[in-house]
Amino acid sequence: MRQDAHASSDATVAQAGRDAYANVxxxxxxxxxxxxxxxxxxxxxxVERIAPSRLVDRDAELAELTAFCTDxxxxxxxxxxxxxxxxxxxxxxSTFVLTPPPGVRVVSFFITARLAGQADRxxxxxxxxxxxxTILGEEPPPFxxxxxxxxxxxxxxxxxxxxxRERGEHLVLVVDGLDEDRGVTTGHDSHSIAAxxxxxxxxxxxxxxxxxxxxxxxxxxxxxxxxxxxRSCACWRSRRRRGRCAPRWxxxxxxx
Numbered sequence: 558m559r560q561d562a563h564a565s566s567d568a569t570v571a572q573a574g575r576d577a578y579a580n581v582x583x584x585x586x587x588x589x590x591x592x593x594x595x596x597x598x599x600x601x602x603x604v605e606r607i608a609p610s611r612l613v614d615r616d617a618e619l620a621e622l623t624a625f626c627t628d629x630x631x632x633x634x635x636x637x638x639x640x641x642x643x644x645x646x647x648x649x650x651s652t653f654v655l656t657p658p659p660g661v662r663v664v665s666f667f668i669t670a671r672l673a674g675q676a677d678r679x680x681x682x683x684x685x686x687x688x689x690x691t692i693l694g695e696e697p698p699p700f701x702x703x704x705x706x707x708x709x710x711x712x713x714x715x716x717x718x719x720x721x722r723e724r725g726e727h728l729v730l731v732v733d734g735l736d737e738d739r740g741v742t743t744g745h746d747s748h749s750i751a752a753x754x755x756x757x758x759x760x761x762x763x764x765x766x767x768x769x770x771x772x773x774x775x776x777x778x779x780x781x782x783x784x785x786x787x788r789s790c791a792c793w794r795s796r797r798r799r800g801r802c803a804p805r806w807x808x809x810x811x812x813x
Contacts, residue, residue: 598688598691600665600666600687601655603667603672604665604667607647607651607669609651612648612652615652619649622649623661625763626658626727626763626765627661632727633758633763634758634763636766637765638650638765639769641769642769646733646768647767650665650667650767651667653731660725662726662727663729663730663731664688664729665730665732666731668732668733668734668735668738670737670739676738677739677740678750682706682710685730686701686706689714689716689717692721693713693716693717693720695713707753711755714755714759715759715762718760718761718762719760721761722760729763729765730754730762730764730765731765732751732754732764732767733768735751735766735768736768736769736771737768740752751766754766
């Protein structure tokens with residue numbers, strides 16, 4: 558009779574399914590720690606705060622960005638735009654982010670000290686993670702914390718690039734304002750956003766970065782030979798005073 562009672566108890570636990578608990582507080586089966594809700598990014602609203610209402614006389618630069626983001630030979634490469642203050646870097650890139658060419662998926666972060674909480678490595682990781690999860694249609698990873706955030710970011714960046722490639726799309730990461738990164742200017746123990754960027758972008762990924770010549774890229778950044786540097790010429794300010802909104806660029810190729 559005791560055997561029958563024991564068998565009946567076992568059957569009751571089994572019928573409770575994979576998520577049943579024994580009376581000794583031991584979980585039987587898998588534990589789901591995710592929220593169950595997919596991520597939907599709102600970062601576009603942030604970019605709209607930065608973008609000009611109208612971009613004037615920048616068709617050549619926009620065309621060059623389009624070519625870089627869609628040319629098969631630039632896959633896995635960087636494009637580095639360098640120019641002085643008020644050269645229109647943010648205006649150009651924010652317009653491109655809001656109106657990307659067909660087949661181009663853009664993930665972006667604009668480093669800017671004038672907006673609260675938008676000028677350090679943690680802000681970059683959080684905002685880019687949100688955008689990548691939106692592209693992938695995934696939930697936030699479990700146990701996401703400062704110690705695991707950056708590995709997840711790099712992994713999701715590669716996953717999103719692979720997914721876009723499968724769809725016939727091009728994934729582009731845009732990072733503007735490297736010179737305003739507080740990780741460069743706040744102390745020797747701080748960590749820059751540039752140092753987090755992959756030294757060898759995954760297949761299907763292109764990276765566009767922009768900033769002023771000073772401060773320079775930190776020495777701790779990984780070195781890559783897949784980079785084209787663009788510098789603005791000194792005539793920009795006089796052209797701006799005449800109401801034009803398009804700096805001229807000279808181009809050099811080197812490692813960054």
